[in-house]
Amino acid sequence: MLRLLNIEIHKLKYNRASKILILIYFLLLTSIALIAAIKFDVGPVKFHLAEQGIFNFPYIWHFNTFIASIFKFFLLLVIVSMMANEYSNKTLKQNLIDGLSKKEFILSKFYTVIAFALVSTIFVFLVSIILGYSYSDFTEFSIVTTDLEYLFAFFIKLTAFFSFGLFMGILVKRSAFAVGGILIWFFGESMLKGYLFWQFKDLENTSERVNSIMQFLPLESISNLIKEPFTRLSAVKTVAKQVGENLSKDFSVQPLDLLIVMGWTALFIYFSYALLKKRDL
Amino acid sequence: METILSLKNLDKRFGTIHAVNNLSFDIQKGNVYGILGPNGSGKSTTLGIILNVVNKSSGNFSWFNGKLSTHEALKKVGAIIERPNFYPYMTAVQNLELVCKIKGIKSSKIEEKLKTVNLFKRRDSKFRTYSLGMKQRLAIASALLNDPEILILDEPTNGLDPQGIHEIRQIIKDIAANGTTILLASHLLDEVEKVCTHVVVIREGVKLYSGSVDEMTASHGxxxxxxxxxxxxxxxxxxxxxxxxxxxxxxxxxxxxxxxxxxxxxxxxxxxxxxxxxxxxxxxxxxxxxxxxxxxxxxx
CATH class of the missing domain: 3.30.70.100 (Alpha-Beta Plaits)
Incomplete structure (x- = not known):
């Protein structure tokens, strides 16, 4: 396993474009901390975002993993290009001739995906711990360790998303088209969602029925893993209550969602391998 | 004599094209083999199959009497097919280090092999800055890194200028003189005649002749x-x-x-x-x- 990971790191570390994207990604992850600096102090209106409870344990786990997952597209570019470039440079062929098996090739990419997801998760954990201890109102150990499943969900989410990128890279063989392909897939899922809403528009529980189907699609299930954290914030809740809206949404990580996403990850990796095995290079 | 590679009734179809048709031959240790055939006769496809990049339709092949799986066997093989394929953003040394990692060997021979192909001075230049001849020479250096049991070359002088062709042929002759088994696919007959001891002639995927060069040219004149x-x-x-x-x-x-x-x-x-x-x-x-x-x- 280490040998395969080592091979992949060797390929990445000399690639300037990948290095820059990875750097930007981690800078953006760190920039979550900059939210703390958002502060309005105009006469009577005093507003300091960090004081609004977004960095309170355990809410911070939810908030930070959600924000951090927005930046995953930078790493997606790295993943897609590291796969597709093997085709366009024909180095995949050379790797196989040099004695890498097709299985090892896919595994080396998958290990890299896991490594990226793991490092991101650890990074977000560290940033959150630091921010939390600086701004949280509660720092009791039992509260700090509550809701850590968001970190696990974040890890699974990234692994699945990057595996999808890996699969598209193999399927399409060209970086730009593979990224385009992912966008098209996304539009496809959105259109299906729209169609389902239209189909079920006369039923009373429309959105529940739509979700019961949509939750099985890859991108939708990936984005379902960590639900948007904003309406959970107590500040927002207070406002909503005054308006009279009911916010009894379940924000926790659902085991079924985790299962679906892990299922897709397995399928993407398996299909990548099957495609590579079947193809003549 | 030790059999390095054995092909039995190998067959490959691309749709309606029958690229390799019931091909069988053996490669013995210490000989220099030429696979001869016009363009599109199935030479590269045959090499692609034994090198794990093209899937066979039917038939069998085995490396080292079947003692090793194909990808393990390939670690003991040096091969260059068609164009040299390397990572354009890496230097010669970095590319060769990667090959060493894949083959699971120490990177101590890189310097020596780069000197063999006369690229040592340009070892720290990026691959994309190389001329075709230099790329081809780097490919040879890469194929030699593991001191292979057999060296497989597919059209090694294709697209090179006379100077480059001469250099590559000299390198091949030197390697052959060391006793390394070589399998050389080419449509250039003088190339095969100059370096090979045995030939396999194929046309439209069918084997027409296999035997020593001397026997093939031995007729009454x-x-x-x-x-x-x-x-x-x-x-x-x-x-x-x-x-x-x-x-x-x-x-x-x-x-x-x-x-x-x-x-x-x-x-x-x-x-x-x-x-x-x-x-x-x-x-x-x-x-x-x-x-x-x-x-x-x-x-x-």
Whole structure:
């Protein structure tokens, strides 16, 4: 396993474009901390975002993993290009001739995906711990360790998303088209969602029925893993209550969602391998 | 003798095209093999199959008597197919380090191999800045990194200038002289004739001949004859002579192919007695090229 990971790191570390994207990604992850600096102090209106409870344990786990997952597209570019470039440079062929098996090739990419997801998760954990201890109102150990499943969900989410990128890279063989392909897939899922809403528009529980189907699609299930954290914030809740809206949404990580996403990850990796095995290079 | 590679009834179809048709041959240790065939005859496909990049349709092949799986066996093989494929953003040394990691060998031989192919001075230049000849030489260095049991080369001089062709051939000859087994696919016959001990001739995926180069070129030879006038009489006389298989005219020279040993004295004597005086008479062994053309034209 280490040998395969080592091979992949060797390929990445000399690639300037990948290095820059990875750097930007981690800078953006760190920039979550900059939210703390958002502060309005105009006469009577005093507003300091960090004081609004977004960095309170355990809410911070939810908030930070959600924000951090927005930046995953930078790493997606790295993943897609590291796969597709093997085709366009024909180095995949050379790797196989040099004695890498097709299985090892896919595994080396998958290990890299896991490594990226793991490092991101650890990074977000560290940033959150630091921010939390600086701004949280509660720092009791039992509260700090509550809701850590968001970190696990974040890890699974990234692994699945990057595996999808890996699969598209193999399927399409060209970086730009593979990224385009992912966008098209996304539009496809959105259109299906729209169609389902239209189909079920006369039923009373429309959105529940739509979700019961949509939750099985890859991108939708990936984005379902960590639900948007904003309406959970107590500040927002207070406002909503005054308006009279009911916010009894379940924000926790659902085991079924985790299962679906892990299922897709397995399928993407398996299909990548099957495609590579079947193809003549 | 130790068998390095063995092909049995190998078959490959691309849709309606039958690229490799029931191909069988063995590669023995220490020999230099040439796979000969016109463009599109299935040479590269055959090499692709044994190198794990093309899937066979049916048949079998085994490396080292089947003692190793294909990808494990390939770690002991050095191969260059078609264009050199490396990471354009890495330098020569970085690319070779990666090959070492894949093959699971120490990177201590990189310097030596780069010197062998005369690239040591440019070792820290990025691959994309290399000329085609340099890329091809780097590919050879990469194939030699593990001191391979067998070196497989597919059209190694394709697209190179005469200087480059000469350099590559010299490197191949040096490697062959060290006793390394080589499998060389080419459509350039003089290339094969110069370095190979054995040949496999294929055309449209079918094996036409396999054996040593000497046996292939060993026939009773041919005569080149010329007369000032009365060529028709010469041809009719030749066709009556026992031992002459066929005659044909090439650039005003009559070529008579033999099917048993005939000396130049005998033929000259016979023609002179029958009133034909030759202006030119040469007895020659056929070149590999002529043998190859004879073989590949037989079917068509």
């Amino acid at each position: 041919l005569f080149e004859l010329k007369v000032e006038s009365n060529q028709d009489k010469l041809i009719s006389l030749l066709s009556k002579f026992e031992g002459i298989l066929s005659t044909k005219i090439e650039n005003e020279t009559v070529i008579a192919t033999l099917n048993k040993p005939v000396s130049a004295v005998e033929i000259n004597n016979y023609l002179f007695k029958n009133g034909v005086v030759l202006s030119h008479l040469v007895k020659r062994k056929p070149s590999l090229e002529q043998q190859f053309l004879t073989l590949t034209n037989k079917i068509s």
